[in-house]
Amino acid sequence: MSSHNNNNNYSSQQQESSSSLSSSEDVLLFNNLNQRSLSITQQRLALPVYQLRKHILHLLETKQTLVVVGHTGCGKTTQIPQYLYEAGWCDGGRCIAVTQPRRVAATSVAVRVAEEMGESTVGGKVGYTIRFDDQTTNTTAIKYMTDGMLLREMMVDPLLSRYPVVMIDEAHERSLSTDLVIGLLKKVMVRRPDLRVIVSSATLDAEDFCNYFNLNKDSNDKTKDTCAILSIEGRNYPVDLHYLEEPTANYVDTTVKTIVDIHLTQTPGDVLVFLTGQDEIETVRRQLIDRLSDDPTNQQHQYTIVPIYSGLPLEKQMKVFAPPNIHKRKIVLATNIAETSITIDGIVYVVDCGFVKIKSYSGRSGTDSLVVVPTSQASANQRAGRAGRNRSGKCYRLYTEAAFAKLDVHTIPEIQRSNLSSVVLQLKALGIDNILAFDFLSPPVADSLVRALELLYALGAIDDYAKLTSPIGMTMAELPTEPPFSKMILSAASDFGCSEECLSIVAMLTIPGIQYNQSLVRKQFGVKEGDHLTLLNIYNSYVDIKQKDQSGWCHDNGLNAKAMTRVLQGNNNNDTKKVDPSVLVRKAIVSGFFSNAARLLPDGSYQTIKDKRNLWIHPTSIIGTINSPEWVIFHDVIITTKEFMKELTVIEPNWLSEIAPHYYSK
DNA sequence: GAGCACTGC
Numbered sequence: 001m002s003s004h005n006n007n008n009n010y011s012s013q014q015q016e017s018s019s020s021l022s023s024s025e026d027v028l029l030f031n032n033l034n035q036r037s038l039s040i041t042q043q044r045l046a047l048p049v050y051q052l053r054k055h056i057l058h059l060l061e062t063k064q065t066l067v068v069v070g071h072t073g074c075g076k077t078t079q080i081p082q083y084l085y086e087a088g089w090c091d092g093g094r095c096i097a098v099t100q101p102r103r104v105a106a107t108s109v110a111v112r113v114a115e116e117m118g119e120s121t122v123g124g125k126v127g128y129t130i131r132f133d134d135q136t137t138n139t140t141a142i143k144y145m146t147d148g149m150l151l152r153e154m155m156v157d158p159l160l161s162r163y164p165v166v167m168i169d170e171a172h173e174r175s176l177s178t179d180l181v182i183g184l185l186k187k188v189m190v191r192r193p194d195l196r197v198i199v200s201s202a203t204l205d206a207e208d209f210c211n212y213f214n215l216n217k218d219s220n221d222k223t224k225d226t227c228a229i230l231s232i233e234g235r236n237y238p239v240d241l242h243y244l245e246e247p248t249a250n251y252v253d254t255t256v257k258t259i260v261d262i263h264l265t266q267t268p269g270d271v272l273v274f275l276t277g278q279d280e281i282e283t284v285r286r287q288l289i290d291r292l293s294d295d296p297t298n299q300q301h302q303y304t305i306v307p308i309y310s311g312l313p314l315e316k317q318m319k320v321f322a323p324p325n326i327h328k329r330k331i332v333l334a335t336n337i338a339e340t341s342i343t344i345d346g347i348v349y350v351v352d353c354g355f356v357k358i359k360s361y362s363g364r365s366g367t368d369s370l371v372v373v374p375t376s377q378a379s380a381n382q383r384a385g386r387a388g389r390n391r392s393g394k395c396y397r398l399y400t401e402a403a404f405a406k407l408d409v410h411t412i413p414e415i416q417r418s419n420l421s422s423v424v425l426q427l428k429a430l431g432i433d434n435i436l437a438f439d440f441l442s443p444p445v446a447d448s449l450v451r452a453l454e455l456l457y458a459l460g461a462i463d464d465y466a467k468l469t470s471p472i473g474m475t476m477a478e479l480p481t482e483p484p485f486s487k488m489i490l491s492a493a494s495d496f497g498c499s500e501e502c503l504s505i506v507a508m509l510t511i512p513g514i515q516y517n518q519s520l521v522r523k524q525f526g527v528k529e530g531d532h533l534t535l536l537n538i539y540n541s542y543v544d545i546k547q548k549d550q551s552g553w554c555h556d557n558g559l560n561a562k563a564m565t566r567v568l569q570g571n572n573n574n575d576t577k578k579v580d581p582s583v584l585v586r587k588a589i590v591s592g593f594f595s596n597a598a599r600l601l602p603d604g605s606y607q608t609i610k611d612k613r614n615l616w617i618h619p620t621s622i623i624g625t626i627n628s629p630e631w632v633i634f635h636d637v638i639i640t641t642k643e644f645m646k647e648l649t650v651i652e653p654n655w656l657s658e659i660a661p662h663y664y665s666k
Numbered sequence: 667g668a669g670c671a672c673t674g675c
Contacts, residue, residue, distance in 0.1 A: 102673065131675055148674045177674065277671065310672065336671055357671040370671060414673090422675090480675035512670080619667040640668070 040116050044082075047075030048233045056080060056230065057087050060165075060196050064189055065213035065227040068200045071234025072343075072385065076200055077169050078113050081142045085117075089164050089196075090141035097160070098167040099147040101175045102341065103130045110135070110144040117142075131480070132569075147177040151184075155429055155477070159188055165196045171209065172202035172378070173340060174413035174442070180423060183440050184430065186213060203231075204378050204409060212441050237388040239350075243401040251353045252280060254398050256287045262349050262396070263292065263303055263329060269348025269393070270330040272338060274383050276357040276372050281307045281333045288331070302328040308342070309335040311513060313562070320344050339382050343389070350387040350395040352380055354403070361417045363447040365613060366455075368419055369639035376411040380404065413442045420444055420452040421483045425461060428468045429477035435466075458595060458663050459487045481506060488592030491659075495591070496584040501536055505585070507567045508535040509635065509647065514567070517558030518620055524557050526622045529582055530632070530649035532589055534622050536581065539567065586633075587659060589649050593633050594660035598645065599653075600630045606645065609656070609664065618644035 044050065049070065059066055070076040081096050090096060100106040110128035119125050127136035129145040136143055147168065154160060166185060171178055185197050199209050206229045214227040248254040255273060262271055275281050285305050292303060308320045320332050324346030332344060336356055356375045361368040375383070380397065387393030397404060415423065424435055432438055435449055456462045461473035461483060468474055476486040485506050492502035508514060509532075515521045525537045538557075542564055545553045554561035590597075598606035598615055606615050615637065617624040623632060631653050634645035656664045 146674060152675060173673090175673065277669095279669070309670095311670070339672095341672070359671070372671090426675095620669085624667095638668095638670080640670095642668095644668080 044075075044079065044116065047079055048235065049075040049079045052230065052232060053079075053083050056083060059228050059230065060084075060198075063226055063228045064193070064195070064215070065197045065199065065210075067206050067209045067213075067227065067229045068198060068232065069203050069206045069229060070200065070232035071202075071236055072389065073235040074232040076232060077109055078116065080198065081167065082113065082117065084165055085141055093138070094164050095140055095162055096142050096165045096167065097150060097163045098142065098144045098169055099150050099178070099181065100144060101147060101170050101173050101178060103146055105170075106130050106144040106146050107133075107135075110142075113142060113144075147175070147181045150181055151177055151426065154181075154184060155426075158430060159192055160195070161192075164194065165198065167198040167200065169200045171199045172205045174411070174415075176414045176418060176423065179413055179415045179441055180426065182212075183438060186439060189213075189215075202378060202382075204381075206231075208441070236385055237390070237392040239384050239388040239392065240394045241384060242394060242396045243404065244397070244399055247400055247403060248398060251355065251398050252283055252287075255284055255351060255353055256291060258351050258396050258398065259284075259288060259331060260291050262351070263331070266349065266394075268326045268329065270324055270332065270344075270346045271349040271351065272332045272334060272344060272347045272386055273351040273353075274334060274336070274339065274356075275353055276355050277335060278309050278311055281309060281335070284333055303331055304328055305331045305333065307333045308337060310337050310341075317342075338386065339379065344386070346390060347386050348391065348393045350383055350393065352383045352395060352397050354380070354397060354399040356411075358411070359414070359417055361419055361448060363445060363451055365611070365637075366419065366451055367637040367639070368417070369637075374399075374403075374407055376408040377404065378410050380407065415440065416442055416444050418444075418448075420448050421455045424449065424452040425456055425468075425473070425477050425483055428456075428462060428466075428473065433467070455595065456483060458660070459483055459592070461487070481510075484592035484595075485509075486592070488588050491591035492585070492588035496588045498581050498584040498588055501581045501585045502588050504539040504567075505532050505536050505589075508539055511563050511566050513560050514538075514563045515558060516560050520558035522622055522625070526625075528627060528650070529586060530623050531621055531647040532635075532649045533582065533585065535647075536585065543568075586649050586651055587655055590633055590651055590655050590659045593635060594656055594663055596634045596645075597651070597656055597664075598632055598634065600628060600632075604628065606632065613643070615645045616642045617648065618646045621646065621648050623648040623650065 056066070068076055068080070081098055084090070084096055100109065106128045107130065110126055111122050114122040114126035117125055122128065123135035123137060124139060126142045127140040129136055129143060129149050131149065160166065168178060168181060171182065189195050189197065197213065201209055210227045210229050214225050216224045216226055255275065259271060259273060275284060285307060288305060306319050308317055321344065324330065332338065338344060354375055355372050356379060357370050357372050359368050360371045384395035387395050427435055427438065435453070436446060453462065453466060461469060461476050463469050468477065472490060475490055476483055479486040479489065481489065489499060489502055489506060493499040521538065525534050525541065527533045527537055538559065542550065551561040554564055595610060597609045599609060601607055606617070607613065608615065618638065623629060629650040631651050632648045633651050635647035638644050638646055
């Protein structure tokens, strides 16, 4: 059976451990084709994109923007930059920038392309730049980078003068920073007619991108268009779509039934199931084990269930990459991580529950929360496509065909469902004064822009004329943290002399999954001032432990050792001076988070001071188990069964009028 | 007494 001849996949993925979690279609293509025996040149010539090489180069002579539509594995990410290089676009020490939404993709593609170009290492002719890791030199001609990194470069060099060409890869994902880069590039192109922009996107978006970048608005003469679309055939096999006849009232049950059915009636081939979250995955896993072991035929049908979601430790995530086995069906239960971030080989059957959990921002309350919503058509098609990578496959959509037709065509871009204070701050730092008039590809609702401006004003980052302040606003824009965090760090340094402590707290709040045993951690480290100082207590205790003992110490204290290592990496703070941080640190927190102040009500809930929202203490907070303070500052709100405040710190009410008098009048 | 999709500087 041809679909199972790819046992070499695993070994090649092991060799390139970083690429096994990569979304880079092109890198994975080489693994899939099992063409290691072919020379690199032969491999390059065999790629679908090669047929369009001359066409691409010709279009770039006449058009300023090129939208490239290419499915999984057509070779666009690795090949197009090389064609440009070979055609002389990098002559004279110039460099092509290629952006990726994720770090692993940027690094693994760079490694692959360096190899194709005969380089012994990455960082010469081909390099990459991601946060904390810049592998480029002044001879680098092709540079892969995260789009966030390109944004940072634009703050230093707004016209991107060293790049003749910028390629935005995976633009259809519409991440926050991709959208920002796109909006800024459109402005740059007016000032730099020589700049060429290549946008790689999915079919559904291509027209939108093209209309956006096309500067020929007045003439119907198509030859005057400044943007062209180019489609590259994919390497995907056909996928049979199966819909439900009738809608289901409980898609979790239907998911289980469908998987059992596939397992007992369909030919060998692995199954990939899309669910919305960790809990759902666990539920389905348990029910599946019950159902499948009840079945007397299961002796002939060996199976293994592998969950994957980002919260899972990396070693467990790696289990989905075990090579396909004809005698043992792999059933992968996944969140959206399998739709964009990782690609699993050997999938023949996809089960799509039809829902997704996404971030949603309420402009009115200014908080974001996670909600389960129906997927978009684009997302459903992406999921289905995962069944056709190695051979033809089947996709079971757990909704009716009529329901599919009614789904949104696209997922709402992140910029339209996010808190925009960081975005606005960055645009201000790039000299964009009138944010409301900025030509976004998908403009956010004006309300959330105004809300972001208000917060930045309250934090002192912009002045009465909405101009970036100096030095506060300028410095905040340079810090890679959310504006309230940035302000807290700045005040800690300038007013309260506790920057080490505050940096440690920010680092602890930024790394997810630090505590695996909540109650143990609380017992060991909890302090009455609240969660922020508890986190500081954990951090300081961790630093005091000798390095060789840290791992065991973490385990004994309910902490995730790997997560703690990452805290240290991001926090170059070797100073172990011991000041009593109790009041100073809490005041610094207030200077960033004063808008998140709340007061105790008689029923045990809290009310925010400014907009009178009713909130509850989240049960994971140290506050509430120790006492019920009258005044608190919270870091975050999570909306589940109630609206909960997470990460709380006890404050004195007069600190509010002392630190944020412009925001609170007594 | 609840439970966090996914990224990035």
